[in-house]
Amino acid sequence: MRFKTPLVALSAAGMLSLAACGGGTSEGPGDISSELENVAGKATDPTAVGPLTIEGATPGGTVTVVASAGTLSTGLDPSNAYYSDVMSVETSLILRSLTQWKYDEETGNQVLVPDLSVDLGVANDDYTEWTFTLKDGIKYQDGTPIVAADIEYAVERSLDCATNLDCPANYLIGDSGLLGAGDGSKAPGDIAGVEATDEKTIVFKFAQPFPDMAYYGFFPLFSPIPADNPDAKKAGYERKLVASGPYQVEEYSPGKKLVLVRNEHWDASTDPGRAALPDKWVFDNTSDIVKIDAMLLADQGDAQTTLTYDDIDAADYPAFKRDAADRLVEGPQPLTSYLAPDYRKITDKKIREALAYAYPYEAAFKAAGAILGVTRIYADQILPPGVPGRVDYNYLPDHELGTTDPAKAKALLQEAGAEGFELVWPWFEDGSGINTKVKDILVKAYKEAGFTPKPYAATPETYSDIRKNPDLPINLRAAGWFSDWPSGGTWFPPLLTCGSDWKGADLGETGFGSNYAAFCEETVDAKVAEIKASPLDDQPKLWGELDQTIMEEYMPWIPLYNGGTVQAHGSKIKGHEIDVTGGMPTLKIIWVQQ
């Protein structure tokens, strides 16, 4: 899963920063590391039933959600929803999928429960065939009933990754995907891999075992789109979205404003995860963080029923801690941010190790405005905390996390015979000048470690194109990744395997995909395929071991930090917690005090 917005993704990943353990003498960082163990729920509850009631909660009122420009800008089309903020807003409020996440107040974790489906799906023995049965009494916003054929249509619609460029359907296409799904380059039409056998039953058939289907089922791409809706066949369906969840779209201006009002045809008794208490939601995505912080701190008028899912600014953190500690919500995100040295160009493992010693973790993270230990925690491996099967180890045992050791880096470079090795990485200049300062810090640190730093300047608009262009003279990229669901299966296959038309150093037509390290080892590919075919119960452990094997043998990444988020809300907003599956607020259970 991707960050909230393309731009946030860029700045967070592009700046490469952040980490843990305040070396500070002032009040220490909030203890988020223990919470990290909860990241992305592992629990499931196939028997959960609606309606969801919250003790003492009152219905009604309007919730305003403010966020800085650039958020919620990636479009609402469910077939293309792959950024965490769009996914959260859609699955929590507007759309219903096969399954969904439900907030567990006792643990603060998310539990996988059924949504449109009566249970969490039934798989055959080798997990190549999944059957979901739909509930009775489920309707669209116009009152027409939801049928299984609509979900078949929606899934087939999403397989065209030439149209749905973010390609959330990536697990469904290619050699291991649905039968007949093709490679994503065009719409495959009616395929055998997804079939509505009657009005209430939908069957998925995979070419290779896919044990995580129940988790994947919460994605908006599995939410029904009326098969006979002419708008869905044209571009711009996102503006005419047909709601199946508790709210429908009243007003939508992409990247600026989204107003949601009640969908009268949503039946609470069919929904175990959504409380849906407020009458109206207003998303305003045109603000900036300084304004948002000032408004929430003042807590006057409408600000009392306002919340934000942007991290508050580090500059305002002391003020929130002092004046509004009870309105501050901290929580983890299943994120690993990492440096991806180009495996085709930085071929010597010693040079990659030198990079791990050279990187100015603390300086760069602080310059980027991180709250160490809260929004950034030094990462020690590929998988973020909370993914089942994660092994506790440090990818470089001699390297203390978060420390920089230019002398050691120099020595490693000398061993590799690569003194003065040229590092070219893309970065972009932002209006605030922060990225420039981080860039200066990186240049200085790499220089001290014996590299020859060559930053490659981009603009905010061109940065992501430059980063994903495999032919530019760039050999170091920064990136970040969220778990799509709590499993190693959402990490290694998309991020660290060869692409299907990968030919040695030539990446073919697909480019990096999400594999910014251009990492391609046949042994790893084979191991990934083997794990996917293993019994479900063994998989978490195997993924965890694979993490260690990959890092110790190849070290394709320099993990930088695991993420956390610090959000704030007005005094009349209740139920604002962090949804650990994506670092967003628990929109499903938020209510307004009357």
Add this chain to the structure above:
Amino acid sequence: MKAVSMTLPSADLAVLGEETPPVEEAERQAIVGRSPIRIAFDRLKADKVAVICAFIVVGMIVLALLAPVITGLLDIHETTEEGELGPTALDYIGFPEPEYGPPNGGFNADHPLGIAPRTAYDNLAVLLYGMRLSLFIALVCTSISVMIGLTVGLVAGFSRGWLDRVLSFVIDLFLSFPLILFAIALNPIITSRFATNDAVRGKVEIISLIIVLSTLGWMGLARLIRGQVLSLREREFVLAAQVMGMPTGRILFKEMLPNLLASIVIVVSFMIPAFIASEVALSALGIGLKGANSLGAIIQSSQGYWREYPLYLWAPVLVVTILVIALNMLGDSVRDAFDPKTRR
């Protein structure tokens, strides 16, 4: 005899002096010998506001010029060079540790204005270098604007006919050009052109800002000069020079220019603060300088800290305010001194 004295007969000048008592013939002769510049300068010296403002401005220029010396003496650093404080001087949210001064600690003599959050650079050092860059940009922009404006104005005013019309059109064209749009559009071009050469890109960014500001800052002066030249060129001494066969260039620069000096000085005295303010405004909006260390860039990076670390924001804001006010008031006094029609 200088042409100026023709336009300003000595009788007029005498009236303008501070209540001059009736004078002896001999003294009168001495006054006739003073040039208008000299007279204006004497008036400036008598103007207390002008003197104070001049002191402030000169002081700031000296501070800016001596930035490397001062930072060297105090052992403070403006950027990622040897000897600056590391990230350990900051706490986990990037605020300075108490021992390095505000906002968590008291005054620290090693860092008179504290250190910057996030980067731990010394605020005073950053401010001095910022003043240096902002003043440099303002002065260069002013010089370029004056040169362009003066030349275009002189030629347009003197040339009559099609050339005047063409030049006037060019002036109007530039006046209608949106400055901010220009600045926004130029930036990505520079970034992509110099993507791989970091050092050059930083310098080009400064040069481009100078070009943006000065290409869009000369039109006012050009119009003013053109207007003055239009009236001057009909004066007897210009006609006489033409009749005598003096070359046009000589008429423009030897006969007319000295008469325009007062206007130029006045315009320049307002241009400098205007350019400083423009640089600050553009950079603070995030479309001016980003990498470089200018007053605008400093304010841009400190504005989020207005609540928790006010000194970090108010120090550069105060410097800009004082500098611009001093320059503007000095400009006012210069105008009063040079303009024979104003009286205090």
